[in-house]
Amino acid sequence: MSRNNPDLSSTTVNFEQAELLLSKDIVIVDDTVENLRVLSNMLSDEGYKVRKATGGIMALKVVASLAPDLILLDIMMPDLSGFEVCQQLKNNPTTASIPVIFLSALDDTSSKVKGFQLGAVDYISKPFQIDEVLVRVRNQLTLRAAQQKISQLNAQLEAQVQERTKQLMGANSRLLEMAHYDSLTGLANRNMFMELLEEALHRSKIDSAFKFAVLFLDCDRFKVINDSLGHLLGDQLLQEMSHPLRGVVRHNDTLARLGGDEFAIILADIPDLNASIHVAERILESLKQPFYLNDYDIHMTVSIGIVLSSSHYEKPEQLLRDADIAMYRAKKSGRGQYQVFSSEMHQDAHKLLELETDLHRAIAQEEFTVHYQPIINLNTGKIAGFEALVRWLHPKRGLIPPGAFLPVAEETGLICSIGSWVMRQACHQIYQWQQQQSEPLRIYINLAAQQLIKTNLIDEIDQILAETQLKPESIKLEITESSMIQNLASTRRLLKQLCDRGIDLSIDDFGTGYSSLGQLQSFPVQTLKIDRSFIQRLDGTTQSLGLIPIILSIAKVTNMDVVAEGIETQQQLDQLRQLETNFGQGFFFSKPIDADSATQLMAQNPQW
Template sequence: MKADILVVDDTPENMRILCTLLNHQGHTVRKAINGEMALTAAKAAVPDLILLDIMMPNMSGYEVCQQLKADPLTASVPVIFLSALNETFDKVSAFKAGGADYISKPYNFEEVLARVNHHLALRLALKEIHQLNAELEQRVETRTRELEFANAKLLEVALYDPLTRLANRVLFMQKLEEALRATHKDSMRQLAVLFLDCDRFKVINDSLGHSVGDHLLLAITQRLQHCLPADATLARFGGDEFAILLPQIDQVEQAIAVTNSILRQIEPPFQIDTHEIFVSVSIGVVIGNGTYERAEHLMRDADTAMYRAKSTSKGRYCLFEIAMYAAALQRLELETALRRAIALEEFELYYQPIIDLQGGSISGFEALIRWRHPQKGSIPPSIFIPIAEETGLIVPIGNWVLEQACHQLCEWQQRFSHNLSMSVNVSARQFMHPGLIEQIDRLLATTSIAPSNLKLEITESAIMDNPHVAAITLQQLRDRQIQLSIDDFGTGYSSLSYLHSFPVNILKIDRSFIQNIDSQSNNLGLVPVIINIAKTMNMNVIAEGIETKIQLDQIKKLGCEFGQGYLFSKPLNASETIQLLSNKPRW
């Protein structure tokens, strides 16, 4: 290697010999004739190696070496002493002063070069080691920063919602457990948990797109944050569910005040892109104290209260009561039994006749499901249908009803009249299910019933919850000449615009309107309006719940074509229906 070597010697001949020898090897050689010059030259440009004479005037080589080693700038530079002295004492003194090696005079050129090259190689090796150490330290430092950043990201993913940056379920439960432990230490301490669910958020997401849905969730988050005290924790549990922890409250009214504030904040419309969106939230509130042992139980009760609020009316709150837990358990048991009932086919269809009011004969039937529980007996549809709709079990149940009703209609048409029709209620979930049309095609093929004799009854909400998907399904049904009936018309959206937009054949007047009819023409309510709407739009009308002769007479005067109700017949099982058809009754 080519090096920068400083030679310090007060004897010109010795200096000449060493400089010539080292220059010949390609080294850069600098000269100093005394100690002061040597120290100045070494500090001005640190050499790779110093050859230092011991015996010099004013300052010996030992003193020069000691000062070089004392200065951090030059401490690492190897020093080889030069001297004609070779006593052991002098060598020991040289090493004590910090010398790396010793060359005796007169010089042996091969020895000089061997020692110089050896210490230059050591110097280079040390530099490389220092460089490698520095690079290693830099890499370790960089890797440490990367790991710290990665750990922070992992922690963020583990504890925070990626969309809203709110606490997620894991972090919320940790904070809830901490707050619950505080209530165990102080019997007077209370906390509150609010569990929120956005009403009809899925409809917004499906109709306007997930991007709009995400921006809506961010806007909801901002409004929620404005309602909360400083010590509250707001978390997103996923989807459209949020949870709020109030870790310390003095009285229940504090939690209720926060809840009402949230309902007021959410009520004004949200402006997302070009869309004005109205949203409401259902909130379950539970007050926690030392009687709760586990955080999961608080969340369970808050969830139960939230579903009670949602089932009662959208956009309201419900405070948990212990009776709700028993009701939730009963509901869970009923759901389990309902799943078993599907597998064991514990259901039975009943049929209520639909009467042609002009001729007084039976024109068809509405299929109505009944559940015969092996232990509890008959369970009303009003009890199990809401559970089926909530859990999605309504789809397999609805499919079973449709299949049974079509096969029954086929049998009765062959036995009595091919003009008989069958009306089947189709839930919103079943109506939106992608397999509905395929099932209907299969049933029409296997039973050979005329498509026009199959009437599907859907509610207004089934259409309005997702108009785009509904329009496609309705058109497919119309292409097959299947009749569409709007059930309970007048109790839901009752928008004339969708009647113009969608291929609807029949309006069914809800029984609540019929029940109010008496002999006075001024008590007819909306019934004449609904009938006129149907006539204007070339639709048939069926009046449900006719129970008295007066109701029948008034309905007929208004021009209603069809009716059903207990005045004609209660719902009958299959064998009773056969008997009724055999009697060929007229009203």
């Protein structure tokens, strides 16, 4: 491109650069007067302010008096070399950022490297060319100006960020107040109340001496006042009611308006229930005086429910729920009274009835599913079978673990129907897996105590085997020690019938029951399952083995194999293998999983 037809954009850049470089201050340091004169004139003609120094000491004084924008520094000088001057400038925080360009007849690489190591931004060899000096000076001044502009912008941005942060903190403070306080009464709202209730509950968990109570207050016949005198006066009444309530609570208690005409109180660190009853009585007494609003004398009473903290509470909602139940009992008793929540109230019976009803529906609609936990052959490290474990897919509550519903199922007799369904599903599934696997697989199925006394259990098992085409030796039925000894004679006959069909039997949770060795020998049992409580104690030491070696010895003498339940660590697995335990089961290998996941697991052919 021709110099006479410059690009418009480059012209704009040059104008911007000229504006940036205008009146920039440059210090020239050289012990040769002629060099100073030539450089000074050249730079002055370009519009720069120029100051001169003929030696290193003088240069340091000139820079100290007023920091320049750029320093052109000779190296070879009689008093202080340029290297020494540069080092002192860079060691001083006030001058460290000033760019330094070395001017020197030393053209060897080591001198240039040393200069750059000391912090120089450029190096011009003597004899210098005017055009080269101007370009290098302009480049460094442009870069410095840009850096200063960036610093300025950063400072402005930081100031803006601080101001914005201050504004956000103020807004957050207002939002926090809105989120935690009732706008009508200024009391704590439901959100804050529940947070503080959770804190009190947590404290009671870690400090058994800390007791607290929750009082639930509901205004009696408040709807009549709202409907007859209007909502505005109703709001005023709630505001006025908050004042005597404030006078009853202590500074470390919490008074809140939950919403509508409901209030709640947390009485913290009380000695006993009587303290909360005393507060409830004071509240009722304080509200006996009428409230005078808009020429009306309004008498207002409240019904109060009281619940004392207890170790069985796990969530703050449970405390508030029970205080609410007690409040409704007080309201039914005639209003203007308090009632203390009692565990003897009919809530538990109601819940039990509700769960029983849901279980009947679940059986009819087959809401259950079977999960499978692999059982590992500890000699080979491969999957030898699965234990079938029932789960409940409740339409509203989601997946419910067995511990939450099996006790109720046992109490109501529904466990037999559930057990039959699980057995049928598990047998179907293991048959499908056996068609896909070359290695034999067994299914471990739990039998409840009530199933053992069913008169048609054998017929039911025969029917399931016929339906699924499953070989009897693929099933291992698990029974607990306690269920086995409830009716020794009938249980022994039943187990013999099962054994005659080729179905193996396993004693589940062995070591936790009360069966004697003589009783054990009288039953046709092929497997002992060591309870997880023994396995969890294993820590690699001999002392942690407990009864495990004895159980293994019993199994060996009676020609049984052993399954260790609840293996969770490599250390436990190693210790059980050293004891020559036959099989293992636990989260270390896999948690109980659905059939599809179990199929995928077997496809991976894992080995532990």
